[in-house]
Amino acid sequence: MRANLYLILAFMFAVFLSPGSVTASDGVFNPETFTLKNGMQVVVVSNHRVPVVSHMVWYKAGSADELSGRTGAAHLLEHLMFKGTKSMPSGEFSKIVARNGGSENAFTSLDYTGYFQTIAVDHLEKMMAMEADRMTNLVFDQKEVDTERKVVLEERSQRTDNDPASILREHLNAAFYMNYPYRRPVIGWEHEIRSLTVDDLKNFYRRWYAPGNAILVVAGDITADELRPMAERTYGKIPAAPEASRDRPSEPAHKASRTVELADARVSQPSWTRSYQAPSQVTGIRGGAGTEHAIALDVLSEIVGSGSSSPLYRSLVIDQKLAVTAAISYSSSGMGPTRFVFYALPRTGVSMDRLETAMEAEIKKILNDGVSADQLARAKTRLKAEAVYARDSLSTGARVLGAALASGRTIEDVETWPHKVDAITVDAVMEAARAVFDGKPSVTSLLLAEEPK
Amino acid sequence: MMRRGFKIMALLVFVLMLPVSAGAAGKSIATANGGVGVKRVISPGGIEAWLVEDHTNPVISLRLAFRGGAALDPSGKKGLARMVAALLDEGAGGLDSKTFQQRLDDLSITLRFDAGRDRLTGKLRTLTENRDEAFKLLRLSLTVPRFDAEPVERIRMQLLSSVRQDMEDPDTVASHALAARLYPDHAYGFPVDGTENSLKAITGDDLRRFARDRLGRDNLFIGVVGDVTADQLSASLDGLFGDLPDKAKLTRITDTTPKTDGGISVVDLKVPQSGITFAQVGLKRDDPEFFTAYVMNHILGGGGFTSRLYNEVREKRGLAYSVASYLYPLDHSAMIMGVAGTANAGVSETIAVIKEQWRKMAKGGITQSELNDAKTYLVGSYPLRFTSSGTIASMLVGIQLEDLGIDYMEKRNGYVEAVTLDGVNRLAAKLLDAEKLTFVIAGEPVGVETTH
Numbered sequence: 019m020r021a022n023l024y025l026i027l028a029f030m031f032a033v034f035l036s037p038g039s040v041t042a043s044d045g046v047f048n049p050e051t052f053t054l055k056n057g058m059q060v061v062v063v064s065n066h067r068v069p070v071v072s073h074m075v076w077y078k079a080g081s082a083d084e085l086s087g088r089t090g091a092a093h094l095l096e097h098l099m100f101k102g103t104k105s106m107p108s109g110e111f112s113k114i115v116a117r118n119g120g121s122e123n124a125f126t127s128l129d130y131t132g133y134f135q136t137i138a139v140d141h142l143e144k145m146m147a148m149e150a151d152r153m154t155n156l157v158f159d160q161k162e163v164d165t166e167r168k169v170v171l172e173e174r175s176q177r178t179d180n181d182p183a184s185i186l187r188e189h190l191n192a193a194f195y196m197n198y199p200y201r202r203p204v205i206g207w208e209h210e211i212r213s214l215t216v217d218d219l220k221n222f223y224r225r226w227y228a229p230g231n232a233i234l235v236v237a238g239d240i241t242a243d244e245l246r247p248m249a250e251r252t253y254g255k256i257p258a259a260p261e262a263s264r265d266r267p268s269e270p271a272h273k274a275s276r277t278v279e280l281a282d283a284r285v286s287q288p289s290w291t292r293s294y295q296a297p298s299q300v301t302g303i304r305g306g307a308g309t310e311h312a313i314a315l316d317v318l319s320e321i322v323g324s325g326s327s328s329p330l331y332r333s334l335v336i337d338q339k340l341a342v343t344a345a346i347s348y349s350s351s352g353m354g355p356t357r358f359v360f361y362a363l364p365r366t367g368v369s370m371d372r373l374e375t376a377m378e379a380e381i382k383k384i385l386n387d388g389v390s391a392d393q394l395a396r397a398k399t400r401l402k403a404e405a406v407y408a409r410d411s412l413s414t415g416a417r418v419l420g421a422a423l424a425s426g427r428t429i430e431d432v433e434t435w436p437h438k439v440d441a442i443t444v445d446a447v448m449e450a451a452r453a454v455f456d457g458k459p460s461v462t463s464l465l466l467a468e469e470p471k
Numbered sequence: 472m473m474r475r476g477f478k479i480m481a482l483l484v485f486v487l488m489l490p491v492s493a494g495a496a497g498k499s500i501a502t503a504n505g506g507v508g509v510k511r512v513i514s515p516g517g518i519e520a521w522l523v524e525d526h527t528n529p530v531i532s533l534r535l536a537f538r539g540g541a542a543l544d545p546s547g548k549k550g551l552a553r554m555v556a557a558l559l560d561e562g563a564g565g566l567d568s569k570t571f572q573q574r575l576d577d578l579s580i581t582l583r584f585d586a587g588r589d590r591l592t593g594k595l596r597t598l599t600e601n602r603d604e605a606f607k608l609l610r611l612s613l614t615v616p617r618f619d620a621e622p623v624e625r626i627r628m629q630l631l632s633s634v635r636q637d638m639e640d641p642d643t644v645a646s647h648a649l650a651a652r653l654y655p656d657h658a659y660g661f662p663v664d665g666t667e668n669s670l671k672a673i674t675g676d677d678l679r680r681f682a683r684d685r686l687g688r689d690n691l692f693i694g695v696v697g698d699v700t701a702d703q704l705s706a707s708l709d710g711l712f713g714d715l716p717d718k719a720k721l722t723r724i725t726d727t728t729p730k731t732d733g734g735i736s737v738v739d740l741k742v743p744q745s746g747i748t749f750a751q752v753g754l755k756r757d758d759p760e761f762f763t764a765y766v767m768n769h770i771l772g773g774g775g776f777t778s779r780l781y782n783e784v785r786e787k788r789g790l791a792y793s794v795a796s797y798l799y800p801l802d803h804s805a806m807i808m809g810v811a812g813t814a815n816a817g818v819s820e821t822i823a824v825i826k827e828q829w830r831k832m833a834k835g836g837i838t839q840s841e842l843n844d845a846k847t848y849l850v851g852s853y854p855l856r857f858t859s860s861g862t863i864a865s866m867l868v869g870i871q872l873e874d875l876g877i878d879y880m881e882k883r884n885g886y887v888e889a890v891t892l893d894g895v896n897r898l899a900a901k902l903l904d905a906e907k908l909t910f911v912i913a914g915e916p917v918g919v920e921t922t923h
Contacts, residue, residue, distance in 0.1 A: 067525075067527060068854055068857060069854075070854055070855060100776065109782075109786065112775065112776040112777055113777055113844070116775050116776075116777050116844065116847075116848040117844050117847050117848065118847070118851060119847060119848055119849075119850060119851010119852045119853075119855075120851070120852065120855075121775070121852055121855055122776075136855050137851075137855075138851060138854070164789075165786070165787070165788070165789040166789065167789070168788075168789025168790070169785055169789045169791070169792055170792075171814075172744065172789070172790070172791050172792040172812065172813065172814060173792035175743050175744035175812070175814060176744055176792050176793065176812045179742075179743045179744070180640075180641060180742045180743060180744050180812075181639070181640075182639070283741065284639050284741060284742075285639070286635035286636055286638060286639055287632050287635055287636045325572075325576055326572050326576075327569070327572045327573045327575075327576040332569070335625065336568075336569070336621065336625065339625075342628060342629055342632045343629070363632065365628055366628075366631075366632075396576075396577055399577065399579070400576065400577075400579050403579030403598055404579070406528060406529060406530060406598060407530060407579075407596070409528055410528050410530050410859055410860060411859050
């Protein structure tokens with residue numbers, strides 16, 4: 019997030035984490051893996067078409083691992099990682115990357131934090147040495163923390179406070195998750211960003227930034243045999259540290275439906291969403307749907323709510339002419355409990371009540387009419403094609419595998435995903451649908467234009 | 472474009488990953504010595520396409536562009552090019568919108584069109600096994616689009632929604648106002664998306680006339696990358712594009728210079744952070760000093776975390792999360808543009824810092840070490856652009872549009888290397904003019920007022 023390009027995670031989770039192909043090579047990305055003595059896992063995805071590599075380090079710590087009252091620590095720390103270390107002056111890291119023709123960035127999410135450079139393979143070891151250096155030798159300077167805090171507050175304004183839809187989403191998250199830390203914004207609450215101390219940042223860094231809690235992923239023009247000695251010379255020199263465990267509170271079963279509403283004069287296009295508690299591949303819903311339904315839910319959302327040929331879009335947008343767009347948002351790939359979201363934007367002149375009634379009818383229709391074998395087969399074909407397209411890019415494998423390992427899944431989970439999709443039956447889809455939204459409480463959000471006074 | 476492009480879809484994804492630059496190098500056909508193996512393919516009927524064969528994956532990417540874009544939209548019908556682009560894949564030939572879209576979906580074919588100021592562009596991506604059907608759908612969309620009433624009204628409604636949402640966004644509001652200010656009597660002054668009124672005024676006849684007149688073989692440029700041979704492509708081109716008219720009917724646009732008077736305009740918008748845009752006269756793509764300007768701008772405010780603007784505005788002062796400048800050449804004009812987002816209270820300081828950096832570079836130039844660093848970055852990172860078959864295909868189209876030569880990818884780093892310290896400093900002194908740098912701010916900036 020050092021740069022300012024909107025690369026939405028939907029891209030990674032919805033599309034690329036759905037590589038559903040069963041091909042001759044069988045796996046999806048066919049990575050190699052080994053572990054250094056200090057516990058750092060290494061993953062290699064070879065791709066020899068260009069003499070370039072994508073070098074990524076993922077930490078198994080995101081905003082959901084922050085201490086209560088210290089939101090924004092994971093993200094502000096990520097910004098500070100571009101400042102100095104004991105042996106490297108502030109700002110030098112980026113200069114060296116640029117001088118070597120590399121591009122770089124970093125990202126913070128709920129479940130992990132990652133750093134990467136894309137660069138000619140000749141310069142890989144230099145990048146590894148620098149990345150290993152800042153894993154343990156970061157210098158915390160009060161003045162730099164204060165300046166970077168200002169940058170982050172500007173980032174927060176740009177992403178959230180300038181945009182009513184983002185403000186509402188923040189409130190929706192806080193309402194939806196009553197206890198699980200996904201209720202807190204990744205970037206942090208403004209007042210807590212302002213109050214973060216150098217010690218807060220140091221504590222997060224010391225607790226989570228260690229080889230045993232990190233994953234190295236290199237994709238590109240290199241093999242595991244070539245990478246291993248380089249990894250041992252760089253990351254391998256870092257002493258092992260005591261393992262940090264991610265003790266997150268769990269989410270209770272929701273027993274009441276709620277509505278979150280924001281009316282703002284700036285809003286020109288209202289929107290409607292409804293979220294149900296849903297399992298991810300890693301975490302089931304307490305007293306509700308288990309992880310065994312996760313992949314079937316991926317398939318269900320692909321069938322019913324993906325694209326302009328989906329039943330949801332056809333009914334609400336084309337046939338009933340109530341919505342500008344309508345779709346489902348779900349991904350099985352998070353670490354914690356997740357949600358299955360129906361959403362739509364009403365056309366001008368269509369009331370929220372009318373849109374809501376129509377959407378509720380669509381949800382009932384799924385439960386009553388089910389999905390057909392033909393719809394299922396078509397969805398599987400699309401998912402298979404996505405896998406071929408995913409392999410077309412060098413960085414995709416690195417991102418998918420890194421995200422999986424950093425959020426509690428395994429390489430096998432990624433590689434066998436296509437087989438699991440292929441095994442999904444109509445019955446499995448319907449069982450998952452019933453488990454998630456048949457008579458279950460939900461949280462509805464309404465973004466409204468403020469009535470003129 | 473609209474169907475999947477809605478803001479709301481992105482906003483609802485529950486993991487907010489803060490953005491990552493799309494920097495990863497993916498597939499490239501670039502070899503160590505810079506040769507990329509671009510082939511000029513000419514069909515029996517005389518249609519030309521540039522091809523990079525790559526059989527690693529069973530994927531074919533085709534990109535195309537027609538010269539002439541939204542700048543040619545008739546008065547009162549602004550947004551026409553973009554509306555046509557959004558409708559070309561909404562039904563064609565014997566296939567109505569639903570059937571057409573279902574066919575694309577079932578075969579996992581991506582077919583999209585878009586329009587910019589000077590072009591209408593298209594992209595097609597397919598698995599090799601569906602090549603024939605993909606090519607057929609592309610042909611139908613270009614030659615016999617239907618513009619049925621249902622999709623026309625649906626897409627119009629989506630475009631209207633999108634235009635209204637844009638008016639909430641300070642960056643977009645500021646950039647529209649800047650264009651209007653720099654090009655008050657010129658087609659470049661209007662938003663590519665049109666306005667509520669202009670979109671409502673577009674008729675089915677307007678759409679059909681556009682499709683009939685504006686898509687000709689003479690203004691078409693094609694790039695293809697992936698799992699197809701030159702022979703296969705050559706044999707397909709006439710079927711794909713042969714039904715298009717020989718010549719497109721394009722109205723003329725006059726060359727123009729942006730009216731940069733060094734003033735400041737404020738557009739009132741109730742937001743905590745102002746969107747700041749700024750511009751001055753730039754260089755066109757065919758200017759002999761284009762690469763000198765490119766290197767100069769990289770040091771001033773270009774990409775990455777090392778530019779002077781990035782350091783002064785963000786790293787030293789924490790005034791903004793994003794700040795950058797870029798060259799913005801058009802077919803009939805050219806600008807150097809910039810953007811920044813700053814808390815309302817910090818706007819006047821940010822403007823002062825940007826102007827100071829402008830003056831400093833005009834007066835003092837750059838250092839040899841800045842030049843060396845910029846060159847090693849720009850040369851070394853060029854291969855990283857070859858990220859996917861689609862990106863390369865799009866570069867093939869761009870190179871043809873600008874008439875840079877089929878060996879451009881091999882020569883490009885040489886052009887960067889040839890830029891000299893003297894060259895940059897002379898150009899900076901001649902071109903960069905802080906007194907003419909014109910600002911438009913959308914927000915509630917403190918202590919900043921419209922200057923006239």
